[in-house]
Amino acid sequence: MFAALMLANSCSEDNSVPQADSSLAQVTFKVSADGALTRAISDGTTVDELVYRVFDKNGNPIARLPLVKEAAADLSSGHTVALTLAKGQTYKVAFWAQKAGNTAYTVNDNMQVAVNYSGANNDESRDAFFNAVEITVKDDVAQTVELKRPFAQLNVGSTTADWNAAVNSGAIVTESKVTVKQAATTLNVLDGKVSGAADVNFTYAAKPGELLKVDADGDGTKEDYEYLSMSYILPNDATDGTQKTLASAEFTFKAASGTEIVVKNGLQNLPLQRNYRTNIVGNILSGTTTFTVVVDPAFSTPDHNTTYRIAHASTQAEMTAAASQPNTVVKLAAGNSYTLSAAPADGVVFSSDDAATTTVRIPAAVTATNVSFENVTVESPNTNYVGIQHATTVKYKGCVITGQPFSYAADASYEDCKFVQTEIGSYNIWTYGSSNITFTRCAFSCAGKSVLIYNEGTITGQTATFQDCTFTATAPATGKAAIEIDSSLPTGVGTPFKVVINNCTATGFDNGSVSGNSLWNEKRGTKATVIVDGVTVKSAS
Structure with a gap:
């Protein structure tokens, strides 16, 4: 997570506003990367360019202050930007931080970022951060702004037993690629909303060279998984850009021998959410594919601490049990009929691969807070x-x-x-x-x-x-x-x-x-x- 610290730099002789002009003030933004020395995936160390622009309070760009791109080779120690602004005015300042030279993102003069999903999978250089702050300039101003990822990070990890079984059978996975249906293609940095839609088709690239750590069993301790795939996806939430969405994905893992392992069953309703990690972990490579999907707030603040899981159900009892757990995507086996439980937990989603043959009956008495149905017949x-x-x-x-x-x-x-x-x-x-x-x-x-x-x-x-x-x-x-x-x-x-x-x-x-x-x-x-x-x-x- 990035922190942009806005300080009034009135003590600097070189940067201070002339005292004769009391209508102006100089505002200094010091942008730094939090924890940028760990050198692990998602530590933010690939980000070394800051893009910003000043707008009026209504969101109109200030003509005399054009969009600026500044190199920031060492964001761990901070990058400083000084602006001269009029006192008594309210401004909005939009920030975007990315890796310099990255062609995956194009930022226009209105601070709208177009996302290009062409390219290789497992590309940490696609990491980026954004936010916008509103300030009213009176005198010296001090304000902190946190820049967060606009993306969901989509990860796949194999258990140690699963990885070892695959290796013993000669399937040593070295590369991975992914397809995700209908991700958002444009981010408005000023208000955080997204628009557009396109399929993501990240091509083969070497799998991540570290372990994926996820608390899949909920015991408070993160378990180690062999890291197979990592992707940054802009969730296609049509509201304010921050809400959980469901997406369909397909992963292909290539072994050194050329053998390909395709995983797509059960991945038609993956939960994706801005600034969260969606982790698919379990038996991915060998035998029967079984996995757990855990969405964790590794990038977010504690108030977003929500875990989403996918549970497969082929019987009424399995459906009822799965629906009793909050924030669960209940994947219903096609060809069956089910009766909605009397009180499904908050945030439950009922889904299937075939709406025509999967029926959820609504009984006479049902109460719920937030519930969703995807690709099922509701009777x-x-x-x-x-x-x-x-x-x-x-x-x-x-x-x-x-x-x-x-x-x-x-x-x-x-x-x-x-x-x-x-x-x-x-x-x-x-x-x-x-x-x-x-x-x-x-x-x-x-x-x-x-x-x-x-x-x-x-x-x-x-x-x-x-x-x-x-x-x-x-x-x-x-x-x-x-x-x-x-x-x-x-x-x-x-x-x-x-x-x-x-x-x-x-x-x-x-x-x-x-x-x-x-x-x-x-x-x-x-x-x-x-x-x-x-x-x-x-x-x-």
């Missing part, structure tokens, strides 16, 4: 008020949604999901108890009505957003549009519902009883605001 009964209750966040990605679920989570999201409803008289979903609910690139199939936006009074408002969705009815239901709204309740509440519809189509539906169109219809009440493709087509009254 709800066609009865009212059945859903995951008392939840803060529930996410669905690449899922098949059958039956008529009720959404209770404060924040709910459906991404690339397929909704299937065959029963006449039932909806694909009631948005019901969610304050915010989003549907992105979802396909709805129903028998005449897809979505009901309605609540009796347990919430004071709801925003429902539909982006790039398709609605298809096998037969029309009289007076029913694809999205039905009932804003008649709760009584005494001002504007309970806001419905945002962008680039969506409805096919096979009747025209709404009130709206006269087949996409949306406020069948009861007048308190909903409806916005279609940026135009407010119906205002609350």
Whole structure:
């Protein structure tokens, strides 16, 4: 971790601001690398160039202070940058530190970093750090800024027994390569957000020459593993860039004899998070591949101390046991049906390799805080008020949604999901108890009505957003549009519902009883605001 110490250097005769100009102040940044003498992977010693720029408080670059790149051969003892800034003004200063001459990163004048994933695996020169600080210049200023990695580090390690078995069989691994699907390609240093997506294809390179140390069993002591692969990946988190994401990866290990060992099964939902290490450790090279995935905060501060694990489940008992552990990705064996446990632990993700043949049934009574579903069929009964209750966040990605679920989570999201409803008289979903609910690139199939936006009074408002969705009815239901709204309740509440519809189509539906169109219809009440493709087509009254 880097520390950038901002000091007012008023005692230096050479650098001090002339006393006659009291409207200016000189601010000195001293940038140093913490623990840069260990000479191990991820110690930061490869980073020897500092890039920075000053912006105004609104994030606009200051024209008279262009982007600067400065060589810093010894960041362990600190690199000093002096800026003359106006008193009474608020500035933002963005920092990026990397290895000089590294072509993997291109920094533009707005401090946006483009990441090029072409190149070799196990490349420590890809290590880099960033942060941005806001300062109000009054007089001399002293402020510390920590520069952290924008990347997740993805590691693979083999147990001693596994490595020895491979060596004894003649498979002495010397090189490794990796593919990771859809990593982010651009980092905005000023606000930390990421954008873009591309597959990572790091080519063969010599494996790391040291041991990988990971506390895989959680006993507080790190175990030694033969280090097979190391990669820096920019996690594709579409929110603020800091949240855990899931990615798919494939590793190939090459022995000196030319033999290749490919590992990809069970790696479709790897947790990646900024400034964390994702460690895949276990029997990688010999016999049946079994491994544990541990995400540790080796690069982060103690308040980010969270461990994520992948657990494989092929039976109901295995699923229930795995779901009782927080922050666990439960990898469900395809071809089976499971029933969601009554109270899955916080941060559990249920996933599979085949959504069509892997079903998770929602029982009548389920409570959870934060839970996610990826690439599974989620089956709800066609009865009212059945859903995951008392939840803060529930996410669905690449899922098949059958039956008529009720959404209770404060924040709910459906991404690339397929909704299937065959029963006449039932909806694909009631948005019901969610304050915010989003549907992105979802396909709805129903028998005449897809979505009901309605609540009796347990919430004071709801925003429902539909982006790039398709609605298809096998037969029309009289007076029913694809999205039905009932804003008649709760009584005494001002504007309970806001419905945002962008680039969506409805096919096979009747025209709404009130709206006269087949996409949306406020069948009861007048308190909903409806916005279609940026135009407010119906205002609350």
